[in-house]
Amino acid sequence: MQRAYEKPAVIYKEKIE
Amino acid sequence: MYEDGRYKRNPDVSWRVIEGQAVLVHNREGEIEVLNEVGTYLWEHADEPLEQLVGNISRDYGVAPEEARRDALEFYESMVASGALVAAET
Numbered sequence: 001m002q003r004a005y006e007k008p009a010v011i012y013k014e015k016i017e
Numbered sequence: 018m019y020e021d022g023r024y025k026r027n028p029d030v031s032w033r034v035i036e037g038q039a040v041l042v043h044n045r046e047g048e049i050e051v052l053n054e055v056g057t058y059l060w061e062h063a064d065e066p067l068e069q070l071v072g073n074i075s076r077d078y079g080v081a082p083e084e085a086r087r088d089a090l091e092f093y094e095s096m097v098a099s100g101a102l103v104a105a106e107t
Contacts, residue, residue, distance in 0.1 A: 003077060003078055005074075005078035005080040006053050007055065007088045008052070008056035008059050008088055008089060009052070009092065010050045010051065010052060010056065010099075011038070011051050011052065011053045012049075012050070012051035013048065013050045014048065014049050015046075015048050016042075
């Protein structure tokens with residue numbers, strides 16, 4: 001079964017303090 | 018414009034894949050980034066020819082090669098912009 005395609009992306013980003 | 022062989026993963030970025038998603042830690046900037054599944058695949062194989070990756074994504078996800086290539090280039094360019102990918106030594 002083929003997997004659903006999602007455009008490659010950063011899905012979470014955080015600055016670490 | 019992103020081109021094969023011109024960039025490599027930044028050695029200052031620590032990373033590992035957790036449950037199918039790459040977690041990148043930019044040690045100098047103190048930032049973390051999490052990539053989705055296709056982004057993780059491209060990140061893990063950033064040192065391989067783009068056309069090979071595009072072919073694999075097109076086959077595995079049933080997406081047109083043109084779309085896969087466009088998205089991969091856009092993704093890699095964003096990785097260069099964030100500093101996750103840096104120019105490879107000549």
